Amino acid sequence: MNYEFDAEAKRFFDALSQMVHDFSLEREPERALGPALEANLRDLLERLARTPYLALGLDGGAAGAALRAMRAGEVFATHTPSLFLAVETGTRRVAKLLEAFGTEGQRSAWLPRLLEGKRVGAVALSEGAMNMENDEFETEGRREKGRIVVHGIKHFVVNGPVADLFAVAGRLDGRAAVFLLERDTPGLVAGERVETLGCDGMTCSMLELNGCVVEPDGVIGPMERQRLLDTLLRWEDLALVAASLGLMHAALETARTFANLHMTGGKPLVAYQEVAFKLAEMLAGYQAAQLLAYRAAWTVDVSPRQAGVLVSCAKVFCGETAEQVASSALQVLSGDGYVSGNPAERAYRAARYIQIAGRSSELSRMKIAGDVLGRRR
Amino acid sequence: MDFAFTREQTMFKKEVLRFARKEIVPRCREHDLKETFDFESFRALGEFGLLGLHLPEAYGGGGADVITTVLAGEALGEAGVDGGLTLSYGAHAFLCADTIYVHGTAAQREKYLPKLISGEWIGAMALSEPDAGSDVASLSTTAERKGETYVLNGTKMWITNGPIADVVVVYAKTAPELRHAGISAFIVEQGTPGFSAGPPLVKLGVRSSQTSELVFRNCEIPADNLLGAEGQGFLMALQTVEWDRCALLAPIVGGAEYALQKSARYAKGRVQFGRPIAEFQAIKHKLADLRMFVETARTLVYRIAWCKDQGRPLNHLEAAVAKLFVGDWSLKPLHDAMVLHGGYGFIHEFDVERIFRDSRLAPIGGGTSEIQKKIISKLMSSQAGTIR
Ligand SMILES: Cc1cc2nc3c(=O)[nH]c(=O)nc-3n(C[C@H](O)[C@H](O)[C@H](O)COP(=O)(O)OP(=O)(O)OC[C@H]3O[C@@H](n4cnc5c(N)ncnc54)[C@H](O)[C@@H]3O)c2cc1C
Numbered sequence: 001m002n003y004e005f006d007a008e009a010k011r012f013f014d015a016l017s018q019m020v021h022d023f024s025l026e027r028e029p030e031r032a033l034g035p036a037l038e039a040n041l042r043d044l045l046e047r048l049a050r051t052p053y054l055a056l057g058l059d060g061g062a063a064g065a066a067l068r069a070m071r072a073g074e075v076f077a078t079h080t081p082s083l084f085l086a087v088e089t090g091t092r093r094v095a096k097l098l099e100a101f102g103t104e105g106q107r108s109a110w111l112p113r114l115l116e117g118k119r120v121g122a123v124a125l126s127e128g129a130m131n132m133e134n135d136e137f138e139t140e141g142r143r144e145k146g147r148i149v150v151h152g153i154k155h156f157v158v159n160g161p162v163a164d165l166f167a168v169a170g171r172l173d174g175r176a177a178v179f180l181l182e183r184d185t186p187g188l189v190a191g192e193r194v195e196t197l198g199c200d201g202m203t204c205s206m207l208e209l210n211g212c213v214v215e216p217d218g219v220i221g222p223m224e225r226q227r228l229l230d231t232l233l234r235w236e237d238l239a240l241v242a243a244s245l246g247l248m249h250a251a252l253e254t255a256r257t258f259a260n261l262h263m264t265g266g267k268p269l270v271a272y273q274e275v276a277f278k279l280a281e282m283l284a285g286y287q288a289a290q291l292l293a294y295r296a297a298w299t300v301d302v303s304p305r306q307a308g309v310l311v312s313c314a315k316v317f318c319g320e321t322a323e324q325v326a327s328s329a330l331q332v333l334s335g336d337g338y339v340s341g342n343p344a345e346r347a348y349r350a351a352r353y354i355q356i357a358g359r360s361s362e363l364s365r366m367k368i369a370g371d372v373l374g375r376r377r
Numbered sequence: 378m379d380f381a382f383t384r385e386q387t388m389f390k391k392e393v394l395r396f397a398r399k400e401i402v403p404r405c406r407e408h409d410l411k412e413t414f415d416f417e418s419f420r421a422l423g424e425f426g427l428l429g430l431h432l433p434e435a436y437g438g439g440g441a442d443v444i445t446t447v448l449a450g451e452a453l454g455e456a457g458v459d460g461g462l463t464l465s466y467g468a469h470a471f472l473c474a475d476t477i478y479v480h481g482t483a484a485q486r487e488k489y490l491p492k493l494i495s496g497e498w499i500g501a502m503a504l505s506e507p508d509a510g511s512d513v514a515s516l517s518t519t520a521e522r523k524g525e526t527y528v529l530n531g532t533k534m535w536i537t538n539g540p541i542a543d544v545v546v547v548y549a550k551t552a553p554e555l556r557h558a559g560i561s562a563f564i565v566e567q568g569t570p571g572f573s574a575g576p577p578l579v580k581l582g583v584r585s586s587q588t589s590e591l592v593f594r595n596c597e598i599p600a601d602n603l604l605g606a607e608g609q610g611f612l613m614a615l616q617t618v619e620w621d622r623c624a625l626l627a628p629i630v631g632g633a634e635y636a637l638q639k640s641a642r643y644a645k646g647r648v649q650f651g652r653p654i655a656e657f658q659a660i661k662h663k664l665a666d667l668r669m670f671v672e673t674a675r676t677l678v679y680r681i682a683w684c685k686d687q688g689r690p691l692n693h694l695e696a697a698v699a700k701l702f703v704g705d706w707s708l709k710p711l712h713d714a715m716v717l718h719g720g721y722g723f724i725h726e727f728d729v730e731r732i733f734r735d736s737r738l739a740p741i742g743g744g745t746s747e748i749q750k751k752i753i754s755k756l757m758s759s760q761a762g763t764i765r
Contacts, residue, residue, distance in 0.1 A: 001444060001683050002379040067378055260758055268758075276754035281705075283753055284698045288706070291676040292669075295380045302381070313669045362658075368668050369661030372641045 003291075009068060016053055017075040023047060024079040029201040030346055037193070037203050038162040041086050041120060049117030054092060058099050058115070063301065070242050070297035074290070077246025081350050082201030084246065088239035089357075090159035094121030094167045096235055097178060101220045101228075106180065110165060122163035124154035124207050125232060132169075132229060133363055139170030141179055141214065148172065148214045150179050153206065156357075160205030161193045167220070168209065169228065176228045177221030179214045187212040198349030234308070236358040237315045238300065241293045244322035244354045247347035248286040251322075254343045255279060255329035258336065275332055282325045289318040309371040312364040319361060323351035380676070382448065389441075390448045396425050397456035405459040408585035409731055412577065414541055415585055418462055423496020427453075428470050431624075432478055436490035447627045447682040451675075454631020455638075457728060460735025461585030463628035464742075468537035468586075469493065471620035473500030476546050477564065480605040480613055485564065489544055501542035503533035503591050504614055510534075511748050513548075513614065514557035518593060520549035525600050527551075527563060529571070529593040535742075539589035540574045543567045547593070548614055551607045560610035564602045571596030582734030621743045622696040623681040626703045629739050630674045633707060636714040636732045637667045643718055643727075654717075663717050667710040674703050694756045701749040704740030711736050 029040045048054050053072060057065035077084040095114045098107050113119040127138055139152025152170055168179045181188055191206035221228065256279055259270040269275045296314035299307040329344035330337040337344050355361045401418045408415045422428050431446040432438030453463050474493040477485055492498040509516040518531025529549055545565045552559030565572055575590035605613060641664060644655035654660045677699040684692060715722035715729045722729050740746040
């Protein structure tokens with residue numbers, strides 16, 4: 001057992017933190033509007049490409065990659081949760097997909113450009129219902145004259161408005177497959193950016209596929225649907241867990257600083273137990289979430305088959321605790337917290353996304369219970 | 378980072394589970410119901426080697442590391458051992474015996490440890506008083522030096538194993554004007570004139586453990602029974618917190634795992650509206666929430682154990698987080714485990730009501746949840762750096 005990261009890992013996290021912190025100060029990505037949204041993502045990707053971050057977990061399952069990615073993600077998301085999610089759920093997830101299931105040709109065509117930060121990716125999974133567990137994919141590729149023609153509508157596609165490469169999940173030959181489509185593919189229409197409650201610096205849109213033609217080497221699969229879903233959702237859940245840790249960290253730090261500096265009745269706020277004890281509960285929730293997340297990620301590294309239930313536990317616990325921590329931070333910050341643009345209110349709004357995206361809290365709970373009930377006793 | 382137990386640790390946990398299920402659990406319900414102490418089980422714990430698992434082999438102990446010791450505590454809970462017995466074990470092994478081991482002289486260790494480790498003698502620790510619980514520095518029991526003796530006067534309250542203890546580590550003031558710096562620790566044996574224990578208190582939970590008031594009226598003990606030096610008592614009491622935040626929390630976490638397993642079994646077998654209640658989503662959510670609590674609590678508790686194994690000083694913030702989490706976050710899922718059992722959940726023989734009752738001590742004993750929040754918030758506001 002060892003509850004600490006080694007010195008080399010700590011140096012990596014510190015350097016990453018500093019880099020993203022500087023970028024966030026310079027660009028304020030969480031306040032970005034219009035073209036700045038895309039520019040921020042592309043510029044940050046280029047900077048990240050100069051660090052080991054983008055390739056983390058893409059080295060054929062290097063030891064400890066998921067755990068490193070979890071802590072790195074937390075550090076990243078503390079400064080800019082939106083860009084973290086844009087990089088993670090879009091670009092890095094496409095790269096992981098290519099590495100895990102892609103052909104040699106697909107990998108050599110796309111991986112270098114993604115890892116150099118020169119291309120933005122998007123994964124298009126959700127359809128009418130955000131969760132894909134209960135319904136078949138409606139998006140479908142049909143074989144026509146040696147090519148595959150894809151029709152379908154995807155919703156909530158992170159990076160949709162800006163991506164260069166779309167990995168679109170759908171049906172092929174009655175099984176699941178991923179169609180790799182470039183932005184300029186005829187028939188591919190990425191919708192306008194949808195306005196969302198939170199994650200202001202991230203873009204998200206609908207995606208229409210009106211008879212998009214894919215060459216056979218542009219298809220990953222076909223494969224078993226559940227395998228594809230489980231893999232994609234696990235990666236997404238791990239990223240969402242890391243994001244929730246970052247949200248908590250930022251909200252807690254903001255509230256703590258405020259409580260120490262803000263005076264009322266001749267004393268700092270923190271001198272009042274109503275405030276001090278709230279901070280304590282927030283810290284306890286954050287630390288509990290953090291350790292659970294690390295253990296889940298560590299289990300992914302050492303025992304991937306057993307990791308599912310812990311990832312689901314972390315997904316639910318961290319997502320829900322993030323909302324509670326952010327809510328308490330808002331209460332501590334009171335009026336200042338209610339004014340838009342501070343980390344606590346941003347975390348409060350973004351925490352709702354964490355609980356919905358990936359495998360929702362409800363479906364994750366069903367997974368956990370399934371494991372509990374399935375254990376032979 | 379690495380969250381794995383060693384093979385030996387995992388095997389040992391399994392052994393403890395097997396032992397406890399066979400030798401101890403069959404009597405737990407009865408003792409909880411009658412509020413009686415299970416001497417037979419206590420001695421069995423000694424024979425199996427749990428009472429001194431963490432203490433050196435030279436005194437009859439097991440010489441185990443902290444993680445193994447904590448695993449054993451978790452296993453007792455997971456096997457279904459009631460919180461009363463595990464609390465008695467905790468007070469005996471960690472609050473009493475360990476204090477004598479860490480701070481005692483060679484003669485004190487020789488005299489007390491073998492008997493405490495075998496279970497021949499039962500130990501207790503007396504710190505709290507009727508008017509001094511959270512604010513322990515304000516305790517008013519005094520110990521006055523008179524030649525080769527100390528004379529103790531005062532009353533202790535809520536002392537686990539109080540009515541049955543052979544040996545008690547008692548905290549008293551040798552220099553009342555110095556507040557916490559004036560607190561010293563003493564070993565007091567049962568039968569010492571002037572020392573008496575009140576009748577067992579009737580409690581909500583941990584009912585098989587015997588809790589009472591202890592009264593010291595001109596109780597004269599040999600000066601040799603001082604533990605360490607005068608004025609060190611407060612620090613000694615603080616040191617027991619290390620064990621309190623791992624070894625004493627572990628059985629509660631194990632108990633929650635036991636409740637989880639019972640609940641899953643019950644949900645699969647109980648049929649309503651023509652199907653097992655396990656098929657209802659609301660039931661599944663309760664199981665999931667309890668599982669989340671167990672997994673999270675485990676991770677926090679073993680962090681304290683791991684740090685202790687590394688020989689590091691206790692991180693008070695992390696310790697308080699573990700205590701607060703186990704105490705406060707266990708309330709709803711353990712309550713829900715009871716509700717999941719419907720009417721049977723309210724019935725003693727289904728165990729879940731006992732686990733719920735037993736767990737309610739977690740936010741009170743050994744420092745309330747508010748005191749944990751006080752510690753955390755104080756450390757948080759004094760830390761200049763950022764939160765890790
Ligand atoms: C079953 C059982 C077994 C026990 N075993 C032992 C034992 O073996 N040895 C031993 O020495 N003691 C033992 N105790 C005592 C236990 O440690 C104390 O009960 C506990 O520390 C709380 O002290 P108190 O009861 O005096 O509560 P109080 O300190 O009077 O607290 C009352 C309430 O006020 C709150 N409070 C107190 N101070 C503050 C503050 N500064 N800010 C905010 N809120 C505050 C508390 O959180 C609590 O809710 C045991 C208790 C029980 C119930």
